[in-house]
Amino acid sequence: MGKSALYINAAAFTADGNGLEKYFEAKNLRRMDVFTKLAVKAAARCLRAAEMDLRAEKNIALIISTGYGPVTRTCDFFNSIIDDGEEYARPLAFSMTVHNAAVASVSRLLNIKGPCLSVSNMETSFQSALLAAAAWLRKGMADRVLLGAVDEIHSVAEKVLQTHPEEFAHIYDTMRQAGAAFFIVSLENSPGAVALPELSVHATPLNPSADAFHLAKHTELLLDYDDVGRIAADFIKTELARTGHDIMSVFESADGARLLHTASDGERARIQKELGFLFSGVQEEAVSESADWTASSFAKLKEHGLINFFTSGSTGEVKSCIHTLAMLREEGNGLAFLFPDIKRVISLVPASHSYGMIFGLIVPKILGLPVVIKPPIPVIQWEDVLQEGDLLVAFPMFLKQLTELNFQFPRGVAVLTSTAPCPDDLIDKLYAGGMRRLVEIYGASEGGAFGWREKSGHPFTLLPFWNAEITGGMLEAITRRQTPMRVRIPDRVEIDSEGKFKPIGRIDQAVQVAGINVFPQKVETILKTHPAVRDAAVRRMRPDEGERLKAFIVLQEGYIEHEILPGLRAFMKEKLTVHETPRRITFGSELPVTDFGKRRDW
């Protein structure tokens, strides 16, 4: 596409046009339609990311691409002709029907006075805009181009698509999205810039600006605007690339912890601010993905009357966990009593997970509560999100990050946690941070919620929709009262006559090593008695690794891996049998866990 490469100096994506009041006076925003708001917001955010002051910047051009243009306004004008008659058709609606409307408002509000252009080429609109930007930069018409792509969802195409999907079979696209993506591009490879990558083809006539949206969302993460931000951004870039855009893992990893928690207070505040900004683009994507998952899970449930929550459990193997609608209803009704004074649910867990389905969808539906989906990003301004009467549906890893950031809950916020055990000290810290009430759910994807507790050190109470099967004071299995479901308890659980129970350890099955039964949990317990070992995990090697046990060891502070290893080997030789001795030892700062805090392989 030409001789010189383009570099991106800043990027921003937005999926909604709300909150423009933060940037502009209200009088300038009157009568602005969604199309223009999207463009103006993304452009403003992009300039902020680039730290550009347009009062000082003279040499900037503006190019905006769009597949549809302001289609809602066009339909408004059509409606006004049909409903009011041509003599009364609204002239202002007409003036906003031109594709150039976005250029008009962006240039006026952001004070751009250089060359400007609008291009439209349906699904290749953004590529066309890149061609134009490259030509202008090479020509010297500008030093930099504020380059944008904006599109609404085409309301008419969307409705026709819903009623006559066959008409669109040749261009069908599930990812239809409204949004705006803006970039600062130049020919200069300045520090912090990234070379424009080859565009991956996501765009279709039903999602014409998808390539630009995709590029902005991901470029936004790679760009930063000072040194602290650079460290944070590099880290996020690496982590997100490694984990396939799994947000929480960024905070769960050891490097993330170090970045956030070993810095001085001042540095940490800055990193937090930078991270919050860097994540602002991901937030919207995460929310829309979560909403998509929730919608598709709910649709499947409605269509088939059942849903399969696949779980990887602690073994890493995918297992089916099928729940019928009747089972979910029984569970939802049986849980509703726990939330007598909740006014709104803030869910961090998509409904593709059984926990998300029950607490983000079924229970709120039964109680008639509104649900707001939020991404599990600890560094965003939760104090602005949460309000009195909220129930935050979260999980321990997220809550741990919140407490480590010294988060203070606004008045009257309750927290729900599940997916992994919530440690007692974390519960205490949450209460110390002003949390009104905690409900910890003990359960599993196989059966949903089994029991609940509110305070640290307290046992769980079996939920009323279960009958318990008890053998020798241990809870072996539970059976639903109304629907046919029996679940073997995955942990060793002590239970009293009132149904109060306490998990005391996992049931890890014995594994065979060279034909001999060994118990990984026992090996773990012994390893943890070594003074240098803070935590340990033991499991059988995967077939590709060998036939023995392997160990993952977290050392106490002050011990150095290669120094302690000979002593540790001697300790194991003394305490363990040959078959029990892990052949491979991996060191790390935290045990490997899944996104939801369960142990995983390494």
Next chain:
Amino acid sequence: MKINISGMGCVCALGADTREITKNMYTASSAFVLPEGRVGSVYAKTHPVFQAPQKILDRKREDESFGFLFLRTAADEALLQAGLTREILQTARVGVIAGTTVNASFNCFDFYKAWRGGEQTAFAPLLQYLDTPLSGALQKYYGLTGAQLTVVTACASGTDAIGLGAQWIEQDICDVVLAGACDEINITPYTGFIRLMVASPKRCAPFSLGRAGMNIGEGAGVFVLESGKFLSARNGSAMGYILGYGTCVDAWHITAPDPEGKGLIRAMRFAMRDAGVTPADIAFINAHGTGTQDNDAAEARVFHALIAGVPVMASKSVTGHTLGAAGAVEAALCLLSLNVRMIPAAANFTGVDPALNLTPVIQNTAIEKEIAMSDSLAFGGCNSVIVIGSQRYSHG
């Protein structure tokens, strides 16, 4: 810059091709008709338009828009003049840049009305709109595969399309660029401009005292722009040159130009610098000259400030405002006038507006100089300018 124009085609109310247009533009003979049958509007009885010749309208195929019909007609003529066959085009890097307003918009009013009313209606108009962006459609029409772009900078689209096309040649992105624009009479702009109180039921009178607004027009203009290397390798010749291009936004108002014309001044300065010319070199400027109060006032102010004394050609008095096509249609009229060495007279001029103190060329006027400038002002405050050299232009 100095970019070869090896062919040019045009369709507008003045004629079906450049030969007819050349003949008619010096006699102000153009089709100013009530658009009954073209737009289902009550205004079709009161507000005439400058319509493309009936013999062109009659050629419309069912699966194409009038806009695309005009565009391919003009492109066919331009390629014929350039001596470029489809076979030759297959050997070159060919870019396509098309400007428009209506033909890139959701312009299916009749479909929308029927669909919204719950009538059983075919979805063909909707699918056609989703499937074929304008430049892509022209590319497909000639079996081309290179770079393509549809400009939608409202009424500056045609000028931008030609300016960008010239840059693609200058920067060796392409050997040949088909650059032009089209637009057609459509209920949205037709009703919209009338409702904005800027459309006149009488013939428009650019820069005149008592001017009452614009008339909508339609048509297309297409230029074949060609690199010197490719042109000489095939022993082709240039019929004119694109010498400069500039564009700048007012950042002022969605529908009204900056009264001081600051954006237009910057665009003109850039274009003249790009062309390496001064106002003294310019034979005439083809004004945007829509005949609205605000547009003509802003332009007059800029002309006095920057190019005082340069004759002003006001061709919308005979073509109407062809919206997105205007810049391309008027660039064609400029080159025709340069090559004939005569500026066509503006029609309907009723007297000097003392607030403007500007009289456009109202008699067919012979010229000696070889350079013309054409400017376009758009909704959104975009101002675009190109500088054109005649066939005889030999500098640079």
